[in-house]
Amino acid sequence: MNKTCGVLGILYFFMGLVILSAQKKTKKVKDSTRNAQITALPVVFFLPETGFGYGGLGLSTFRLKDEPVASRPSTVQLGLTFTSKKQLLFFMPYEIYLDNERWRFIGELGYYQYFYNFYGRGINTEEEDLETFDADFARFRFSALREIFPSISVGLGYEFNGYNVVNVAPGGVLDNSDEIGKEGGTVSNVGLIAFYDQRDNIFFPTKGFFIQASAFTSMEFLGSDFSYQKVEVDARYYQKLKGNHILASNLFLGTRSKNAPFLDLSLLGTKRTRGHNNRRYQDNVELSAALEYRFPIKGRFGGVLFGSTATVSSTLSDTFRSSYKNAVGTGLRYILNKKEGTRIRVDYGVSSEGGQFYFTINEAF
Numbered sequence: 001m002n003k004t005c006g007v008l009g010i011l012y013f014f015m016g017l018v019i020l021s022a023q024k025k026t027k028k029v030k031d032s033t034r035n036a037q038i039t040a041l042p043v044v045f046f047l048p049e050t051g052f053g054y055g056g057l058g059l060s061t062f063r064l065k066d067e068p069v070a071s072r073p074s075t076v077q078l079g080l081t082f083t084s085k086k087q088l089l090f091f092m093p094y095e096i097y098l099d100n101e102r103w104r105f106i107g108e109l110g111y112y113q114y115f116y117n118f119y120g121r122g123i124n125t126e127e128e129d130l131e132t133f134d135a136d137f138a139r140f141r142f143s144a145l146r147e148i149f150p151s152i153s154v155g156l157g158y159e160f161n162g163y164n165v166v167n168v169a170p171g172g173v174l175d176n177s178d179e180i181g182k183e184g185g186t187v188s189n190v191g192l193i194a195f196y197d198q199r200d201n202i203f204f205p206t207k208g209f210f211i212q213a214s215a216f217t218s219m220e221f222l223g224s225d226f227s228y229q230k231v232e233v234d235a236r237y238y239q240k241l242k243g244n245h246i247l248a249s250n251l252f253l254g255t256r257s258k259n260a261p262f263l264d265l266s267l268l269g270t271k272r273t274r275g276h277n278n279r280r281y282q283d284n285v286e287l288s289a290a291l292e293y294r295f296p297i298k299g300r301f302g303g304v305l306f307g308s309t310a311t312v313s314s315t316l317s318d319t320f321r322s323s324y325k326n327a328v329g330t331g332l333r334y335i336l337n338k339k340e341g342t343r344i345r346v347d348y349g350v351s352s353e354g355g356q357f358y359f360t361i362n363e364a365f
Contacts, residue, residue: 275327275349
């Protein structure tokens with residue numbers, strides 16, 4: 001715990017210095033906010049691994065002083081939830097823009113006490129092998145990116161997770177495996193990030209491309225207990241059809257080296273692959289494709305139809321020989337802020353093994 005707190009203290013200080021430096025380099029100092037809008041919501045949900053959950057979620061959108069009205073708004077979310085199985089989730093993701101979007105700071109602060117699923121590794125694991133285990137961890141993510149050409153930004157990123165894994169089933173699949181990190185440990189990775197972003201809105205894009213590539217490596221001198229690398233490419237395209245009908249697509253590739261801790265493996269059951277039980281399939285590599293049709297219903301209400309196909313494998317070449325798992329679903333949207341496009345998302349996705357319910361803020365991608 002002392003190690004985790006010490007590293008996080010240094011990182012918080014570093015993050016403040018980076019943002020302050022970026023502010024000083026802009027022509028005008030943005031030392032206050034304007035047009036701030038705050039939305040607070042009660043949260044109630046149910047998941048098999050958590051039971052009933054309840055708490056609150058706040059979302060703030062704003063532009064720092066002297067930022068153009070036409071620029072994208074900065075956002076900060078703050079959530080605190082508890083579950084009937086005595087779990088705790090505290091999270092604060094943020095996205096801050098400076099200097100007319102030339103500087104972008106993205107990250108998350110969080111602390112989680114959570115249940116996770118484990119079925120083994122690979123695309124051919126059996127549903128009846130399901131086990132659950134507890135993992136409590138502090139999370140810190142921070143990236144600073146600078147626009148170097150129109151719509152193209154590059155920068156540095158950092159990831160920290162201090163895992164404590166407990167209540168592993170004695171003699172079970174995980175306990176008998178040789179998975180790296182099954183007893184916990186610290187992830188401390190630094191990397192390069194680059195993206196091309198032509199979306200017209202960060203909350204509800206109706207047109208344009210978003211392509212992000214990142215490469216991270218663990219750093220022992222920053223406290224990492226693991227030695228591995230990972231590369232991810234996330235490509236999205238949005239096309240406006242007739243009226244307010246939108247077609248959104250997402251192609252994702254993520255790879256990990258063979259020494260990656262099992263809690264940071266590529267996996268299905270994320271926002272891209274709704275319908276699969278969380279961590280139902282996991283391995284070193286994920287390749288997935290998702291398509292979503294978004295349409296208005298009436299007033300602030302809208303609907304979606306979505307589908308995905310995806311696989312995981314031990315190596316990149318194996319993804320082209322692996323079997324793929326499909327999921328489909330539908331959802332309802334309610335617009336919280338018409339100006340910025342923020343909305344409540346309620347989805348129900350179905351795979352060959354059943355359905356999953358999702359309730360959160362903003363679109364899946």
